[in-house]
Amino acid sequence: MCISTPLRSATLTNSKSGSWSALKKIITGVEYKTMLLNATVLIARYKQSLNELNVFPVPDGDTGTNMYLTLNFAVPEVSAMESKHLNRVAEKAASLLLRGAHGNSGVITCLLFSGMAKHLKDVESANAVTFAAAMKAGVDRAYSAVNKPAEGTILTVARKAADAARKTALETDDIEIMLQHALEAARIALAKTPEQNPVLAKAGVVDAGGMGYCRILEGFLEAVRGNELKLEAVAEDPTADRNLFAEYASESIEFGYCTEFIIMVDEDAPNKSPAKLRAYLESQGDSVVVVDDGEVIKIHVHTNNPGLALQEGLTYGALTSIKIENMREQHHSKLHIDEDTDVPAPDADPSFVAPAERQYGFVAVAAGPGVLGVFNDLGVDFTVEGGQTMNPSTEDILRSVNKTPSEVVFVLPNNKNIILSAEQAADLTEKKLIVLPTKSIPEGVAAMLAFDPDASVEENQENMTQAASNVRAGLVTYAARDSFFDEVSIQEGDYLALVGGKLAGTGKDLPALFEDLAKTLGVSEASFITVFAGEGSTSEINDLLMETLQRVAGPHAEITLIDGGQPVYYYMIGVE
Template sequence: MNTQTINGKNYKSMMISARQTLLDQQEIINSLNVFPVPDGDTGTNMTLTVEAAIKELNKSETENIDELAEAVANGSLMGARGNSGVILSQLFRGFAKSLKTKKEITVKDIAMAMKNASDTAYQAVMKPTEGTILTVARESADAAMMLAEKEENVETFLRLVILKANESLERTPDQLRVLKEAGVVDSGGKGLVAIMEGALKGIFGEKDLALDMNKDKQEKHPYLYEIDPEEIHFGYCTEFIINAKDADVAIFKSKITHHGDSMLVVANEKLMKVHIHTNHPGKVLEEALKIGDLTDIKIDNMRLQHQHKNFKPKGEKATTEDVSSKPYGMISVAMGEGLKSIMEDFCVDVIIEGGQTMNPSTEDFLNAIEKIDAEHIFIMPNNSNIIMAANQAKGISGKSITVIPTKTIPQGISAILAFNPDIKPTENESAMNQAIREVKTGQVTYAVRDTSFNGMTISKNEIIGLSDKEIRSAGKNLNEVSAKLIEKMIATQDEIMTIYYGEDTTLEEAKDLQKQMNLKYKDVEVEVYEGGQPLYYYIISLE
């Protein structure tokens, strides 16, 4: 069939087929994800991004290819997940921009659109890395530009372009050391090729594409390359959308670029999608709030994601048994949606809801233990009144369990951060216990009755600040009491202050306290997170 143009109806069929092919290969793509953190979700992120694009495409009643491509671009921008998803959305955006006012497109139009797509994606990345989806997109576009000069038939043209895309994909291990050592091709590049192959099938049907180069090699990649956590310089993968009309991307990028790396900032006329790896998500979000409201905020601790994966030495195959029964599991106690979310980001397996006034029972711990299939389980009670129940569950269970005697949420978080999946349980126990000795906890709440303590006369319902089982400050003003508490806790060697604000505290109050502390303690990093905990206005960590 000598097809020389593609119309809107063809384009829609191509995108729907591309979605299906990507979905079919999702797990293969996930298995290739080894850089920068082996979180195994590139296929999932790309699939969900395309799903969002298709959802927007299906809303459109037009048959104009430029409008359909714009719908795909807008849908993918809103639904973009992870680094790969954001880059993919930029490829769609660049492709759509090149098709403005076009009702049908030729091979030359496709080639120019692919070139514009690649250029747009490269511009969106602060420090483009070769050997990734970007390389496959660029080399495919370059091949398309050359092929379009001598080939007019769309089917032949697309087959040749996809052949070149596969060749580019096969070269990615020569460009990225971790890919070569792991024996895999780039996961994002593989996803892009899957989209291209699916698009071809969408208008020309299932045929022997002669594109399954080294198929056996690509379909199963049982090796994972372990990345040294020390190489992860910026620990929090931070993503969000800013509702900002006609915001200046360049200015915003300049405001946050010094806060991290792997930055992607992309926008249309109404929204700005942001992705950055940073050690200070709060500071990035503060800059974003200056230009608009935020939605779809997602913050992942990449170091903890790395630690909780089941790594295999190079050359040792992973098995189904290895996946279902892992070396370590974790249980933590927390109350408040913010604190529970933080624990989830730290890859805690089971979070038991509880704390002050709601201490989990031994049965609660036993139920949590039964949910985890691991060789050894660590439990963080995070409250002195809960440690005994945790130890009792340990005695009954019969599983290999260590209870780390954490008495506060900050101690629990410090213990989790000290965990190392590559050392023995006894070594982990020692490291985690050392970590909880190095963190100080302050809590701000209210008095339930009149009392006197250390010369202070305290009235019922007055705000009080506690640390080390002592009342350190009291008064009627929340942030004044909190500031006095911190003043009595802080030492010259302290470097990080973390403030978790509770359900009865506003973000504005927490930000005001943060501002005061930044002015007073200039050598200390002050971070604020929503804890959502009841009873305590603030939980404060110093280390």
């Protein structure tokens, strides 16, 4: 079998000559900042290829995106730090990465950095032995946080790299050589991931998270060589994203206004955290840069609502040097915002923690207007927009938890790739946060229906978890590329039916696909069936699916069709 391993050495640009001696014997906070930056640049450069290392060729691959969003959350603030002490820089980076963690791959990445930071807490500069031990501590932290750590994943690749680093550090004090050996071991481990993970072997791919970790090590290695990667070097690769910070051509620009301004910080302002300001701006757009030097904060953001960004900035102090450019029109006309401008009020302060007005509250992750409406009707206080391809960060979930006016907050991730991010939020809030391990929208709905306001916390947790586990969920989507899985040839554009992470049917014959899906879901034994119709579905196809489900299930089954409007999946089906 030919395993896809598109991992080649990056073409790198040296923007500053190495200031170290020929032997790289120590790492300080200066080098660590560059290591983080380089890792982010390389993940950004190859994030699309990481996304495409999906077991199924569905348009929901997000490993590269999640790792990039996680790392990039920390880069601006860490890069602006003046401290040269390794422990301080590592601690700051770990804190930011935790809040910015997206998806499983992002959370594990953050845990690898977190474990390193904890080991380095009293270390102002590290030699090879100390840094190798820190890498091992990062691996231990990640393994301990994952409920059922699996081999053939990023965990395996990171563990093998750390083992090689520790062995090499006992033989040489040259950190460059140590990281070279760690990278070589990581690449060997990556190539072997299909041997450890049968699902990867069936799909003919290596583990995407493991490949991402190899990119991170490449960034580390270039940093110790004195190389700081620049955005220009990234943009030159025609196979990579056009620009690290999403400066796309006008027809693909999602956020149309390039907004820049400087805040003259008011010492009496109640909310002065640059991290919180940046978190708000990221909720309003992308390409966010927040540079804080104490007395002033410089802001850059691409957004569709410049007024909201300015309004939020005003809560920190007076504004100056305001510049807003319409990128879609490709001109540089400055829009002058005067004090009479009617600016909508921004969202609540993300640092605000709502006082408890009742015992129970709920936060759910979902996408699609109809799906969001269902959770609102079931009593969910706040919905965090997200799901497959757009995993929210720990910070996103934390903001909604803190705004919920209750003592206990149940969080429904509704996606297996969001559960870890939600669990990290529990360490960051003063509220009692309970993550219900819902892996799909139908499971989340079932959990909410099982809630009893008169039951205890423990009873509700048990009953809601059990209700979710009783649901069999199926998905219908399409193949984004040609693929071959478990001896089944899949062509781009084919319909795909998935149940429990396994392929239940594929092809261009929808009636046959629905028939296969209904049988795999076991609808003949079902009492209740809920169908969420997503983007791309039509009334004719809805009727065809409903007829198939009713025929296979029999007249005793109650079937409900909801216009969910969710992206990626034409249909999400819950069977109970």
